[in-house]
Amino acid sequence: MIKNMTQAEISLHIIKVLKENKKAEFEAILEELQPYDIAKIYEGLPEKHKAKFLLFLKNDLLADLMEELDKDEQLEVLNKLGIEKSSKILDLMDNDDLALLLHELSPEKMDSLLSGMKAEESTAVKDILNYPPETAGRIMTNRFVWIRNYFSVREAVDKLKIFAEFAETINYLYVIDEERKLVGVVSYRDLLLADMDEKINDIMYERVISVLVATDQEVVARTAERYDFLAIPVVDDKNVLVGIVTVDDIIDVVIREANEDIEKLSASGKAIDFDTKIFVAAARRLPWLILLLFIGLISGRIISSFEDTLKQVVALAFFMPMIAGMTGNTGTQSLAVVVRGLISHDIDKGVVTRLIAREFGVGITIGVTCAVLISVIAYIWQGNMILGAVVGCSLFFTLIIGTLAGTIIPLILYRFNVDPAVASGPLITTLNDIFSLMTYFGIASMFLHYLI
Amino acid sequence: MIKNMTQAEISLHIIKVLKENKKAEFEAILEELQPYDIAKIYEGLPEKHKAKFLLFLKNDLLADLMEELDKDEQLEVLNKLGIEKSSKILDLMDNDDLALLLHELSPEKMDSLLSGMKAEESTAVKDILNYPPETAGRIMTNRFVWIRNYFSVREAVDKLKIFAEFAETINYLYVIDEERKLVGVVSYRDLLLADMDEKINDIMYERVISVLVATDQEVVARTAERYDFLAIPVVDDKNVLVGIVTVDDIIDVVIREANEDIEKLSASGKAIDFDTKIFVAAARRLPWLILLLFIGLISGRIISSFEDTLKQVVALAFFMPMIAGMTGNTGTQSLAVVVRGLISHDIDKGVVTRLIAREFGVGITIGVTCAVLISVIAYIWQGNMILGAVVGCSLFFTLIIGTLAGTIIPLILYRFNVDPAVASGPLITTLNDIFSLMTYFGIASMFLHYLI
Structure with missing residues (x-):
């Protein structure tokens, strides 16, 4: 109708x-x-x-x-x-x-x-x-249908019919033994294709992939995604079947975890959407901003400790935003690669070593390219070759530091079971701000009498 | 074994x-x-x-x-x-x-x-x-089993048995008419629960949700997620069934799209993972970094145009990183909310107006709080009340500008069918850098003779 x-x-x-x-x-x-x-x-x-x-x-x-x-x-x-x-x-x-x-x-x-x-x-x-x-x-949900391994296909189908409402969104029957331990799995398709008198024991798949009740939801989602499962059984530490996680919940987890990573990387505060009220949204964002405010003051404190250098060569200030911005950005780039990579990779020492070596190589490559470029530009703009060299040299070092900080810090956090996205976004930007200003003014001070 | x-x-x-x-x-x-x-x-x-x-x-x-x-x-x-x-x-x-x-x-x-x-x-x-x-x-895949509406349940099950290999990962049979047009859907569960002699026509669900071949994969994923579907039929513009998209592909789409958003928001370059080679990774990141380098020089150019102001009050430089950083960050916060929100919302004028009004309110709230805080700190640190007022006042305005830029720019890009995450990350950071420095030095110059 x-x-x-x-x-x-x-x-x-x-x-x-x-x-x-x-x-x-x-x-x-x-x-x-x-x-x-x-x-x-x-x-x-x-x-x-x-x-x-x-x-x-x-x-x-x-x-x-x-x-x-x-x-x-x-x-x-x-x-x-x-x-x-x-x-x-x-x-x-x-x-x-x-x-x-x-x-x-x-x-x-x-x-x-x-x-x-x-x-x-x-x-x-x-x-x-x-x-x-x-x-x-x-x-997990407890709305699933279990069967025993001695059931015939007919008995399984009959039980399924009785619990029709229950079994609505699932496509497997899980097989348990007398202690409710998970011993097998049968799909609806297997039931449709089997003979009514066959034993479940003979048609079931025995090597069941399951997760523990305490397994992190991100790992549950990763497992289901790898195996293309529509549902995944949840067992306790004695392998007793206690529930199942269905694919619709897994999609929700994937979306939620991605949003969380974005929230954390951008320090945008927890769970703000289009419908969040003004003061709630402001209250959720303010903690990060106030933290960043104080961090910004540390940068200010560093600059103030180089006040004499800056007073004598005010042109140094012209390149400050560029150097801090570039360092912060290269750090965020590395961070994003690490945070998303940790989701899909099993991490061991070999992976970590290769990753750090790779990012170090990337830092040097990026550093050389950008340093040469900015040296030439700074020289042309300010007509001072030493200034060009100081700016270029600083950028070279800060880009390597930025890249490594963006790689190593999230790995350390991960190692100590802290979600690497948690603090990394603002933390890395901040640290990189501080590193870059110290490097820049440090190098500039060393060459001060050539600069004037 | x-x-x-x-x-x-x-x-x-x-x-x-x-x-x-x-x-x-x-x-x-x-x-x-x-x-x-x-x-x-x-x-x-x-x-x-x-x-x-x-x-x-x-x-x-x-x-x-x-x-x-x-x-x-x-x-x-x-x-x-x-x-x-x-x-x-x-x-x-x-x-x-x-x-x-x-x-x-x-x-x-x-x-x-x-x-x-x-x-x-x-x-x-x-x-x-x-x-x-x-x-x-x-x-989409063409490995699905279709049935005709005049089939009996028995005929449907027989056909399913023949194409068992085909139907491996799917849990619905799609019903088509003589022109191959999609007219209904039956789940395996419906087949199991039905009587063998019932007609498909009587047990099928007629209001089938489908997508068009040209539908964007993000919309396909959103549809499947909303309806908790395990597969979604794909039709051409004449409603002829041409394929199905299965939930495992939908999960892949969700993950890929989230990764893309993160890549773009962090300007981290396309598709870099743990196995990408050094020079490939460097080459993918360099374009953004070089763009940011030039953008950083624009900031430098703005500062240099206020060289006299800066020379007379070097302390102004101490607050530069804080103001630029805060503005950039508040912009990124708004941006992240908008980019992720666009994925799950249908956008109309009402939503846009409410969102901009909300973010404006958030900007004012955040602005007042941070401005008061920094004014007091700047006064205590530098012992100059006018300087405190200049810094606080600048921060108030730049935070509002930053919040609005982070909200409005992605919405404009979205309106013109440009993926809002594409250019927004670096673009917004850059624009906010420029806005914030102009505001800060503009206000400082106005009050210059009180500052000295």
Whole structure:
């Protein structure tokens, strides 16, 4: 019915149906829509129609809708639904999405929501909340179907049919033994292709790739990406199957981690998007800026300690922004390569040594090229060959220092289990500012009497 | 057999089996491994064992192996296999992976490889190569199973069984009509749950979300991510089904696009990773650095035009790095928010207006805070209240300018279909350097006789 309608047309149609109280027709329309579309339509509805929209929506679709909304909207929906219906909806939500919602609520609010839920569901969510953030345990779901290895294909399919709602987004059945230990995996495709009387034991794949509950979510994503898996099983330290991470969550992790790297490299502050309020955004950015302000003052302090040199050759100031800027930039270039490389590489001593040697080589190459160029330019501009040599020589050294700092500092942070992107962006820019000014004025002071 | 062995143990075991010429045992081991593991083991083999490894490997696993290797290794394998066997392996590879491999080969090499392949496979690859890079057409595969809407579930399952190899990584069957137009979709799960005699027409989902062949790969990824799809069908402008994009390719797109944003924001040069050679890496970074060198000279030129002011109040130089650094950084912060936001948002006038207003507010908030702070510090340090006021006042204005430049410039680039990350990083830093120095020295010159 709505097959060829645009989203705006569907919205108008839904409003009409809501006004006319046609619940059956409403349900028929909604049945054709994807959760993402339902969420967009809900968000776009005039406020006065939202309550009836929620009232008409079936519970399973309400749970789907919840999973697509952002936090503030989720809380708004729960308020509209009232505590009793809310608990029913929460029962139906994926546990990992639910954990994300509950994570930042006040303990009282969380308790009141959890207490209305089914015991098994609320226990599952509480379990998830016990794992540290950004681990496999935190993003896994318990909504998967397990089978035993002595099952026949027919029994497996029958169990799958019973738990149809459960198994919605997954495409493997995980096989466990009597101790719930993970012993194999069978894909839906294997089931379709197999004979109904075959034993799962004979068709299952035994070398199952799994991750531990405590595994970092970035590693989980990397594993799934390497193996092109649609889901990855999560086990505890006794190899007992406790959950699965699905590919949609893995895509979310990949996007989130990339955004985090960008946030950190650009020191842009945590989680600022288009909808963040002015004072929240300002408050998240200010710490970095104030840090940078003080760091900038260190640079100022260095310059002031060379005040006499600067007073005698004011032209030295003309090249300051160029040298500091170039050094900072070459450091950021190296940093970006290292930070992104660490995501996809397993790091050992050989890799580190080769990388540092490579970047050292790059620093020298870049240093020679830029130094020759600036020496000539400085000489032509200021008509002073010594000044040209001082500027060129300084740039040569600072570019090598900048490149190495951009390479080595993130590797050291990584070695000590600090996320290399965390402090590196501003840290490296700052250190490079300080290094470059000291090198520049140091060299200039040495040649001062030739410069004047 | 190899269930509990580490990868190093498996490698050693494989070398032993290769030495003893036990082909059957070799195949039994390989059957248990994932393509990614096979590739890692192959890469780690001593050179002398590689040829026999390839010789023993079944064709379908060879194709899997190829898909995991990087380009140089792929060409090495093809050379080892010889042209005849190569063509057989290429027949078995996913078309999108094959297109990626062929894309950068010389026309002669490409022709010699294509000419040995099955006509239908080489035609499919050539078709893919005709689509522009970074579009759905370029990353889609033709290895999917289509069914007709009048099929029964039994017929669909039978067809799936015949094309088992084909349908390996997909979990939906796409339904087409007599003109090959896409009319529905059925998941494997739907097939498992349905009665064997039901008609596909009755169980299929009709409102299929699809993308066009010319759709940008970033939009394809965004669509799949929103709907949590495992695959997304690709149609031409007549709604004829021509291919599908699978979730593993979507994850690759997400990672590649994030890396590109980081490369561009940090001006780190295209595609430099841990294995890039020194001179290649240096050559890719130098253009940005040389551009920045000249831009740095513009800053120098501005300072030199205020030489008299600077000569009379050398202390002004002490605050230069801080003001330029802060302005550059606040610009980068805004830029990062905009660049990442553009990926997940549909942009309209309302969004743009709200965003600019928000960032203006953030600029004022940050500006007031930092200006007050630096005024006090500058006064205490240099004992000159006017100097404090000049520095604070300059910082206030430059932070607002920096924030707005970081917001508006990428939006303008986006409006004119230039990737906002392309030029923004260095461009914004540079412009902000110039703006900040002009503002600072402009204000300082106005108050010069109070400063001395």
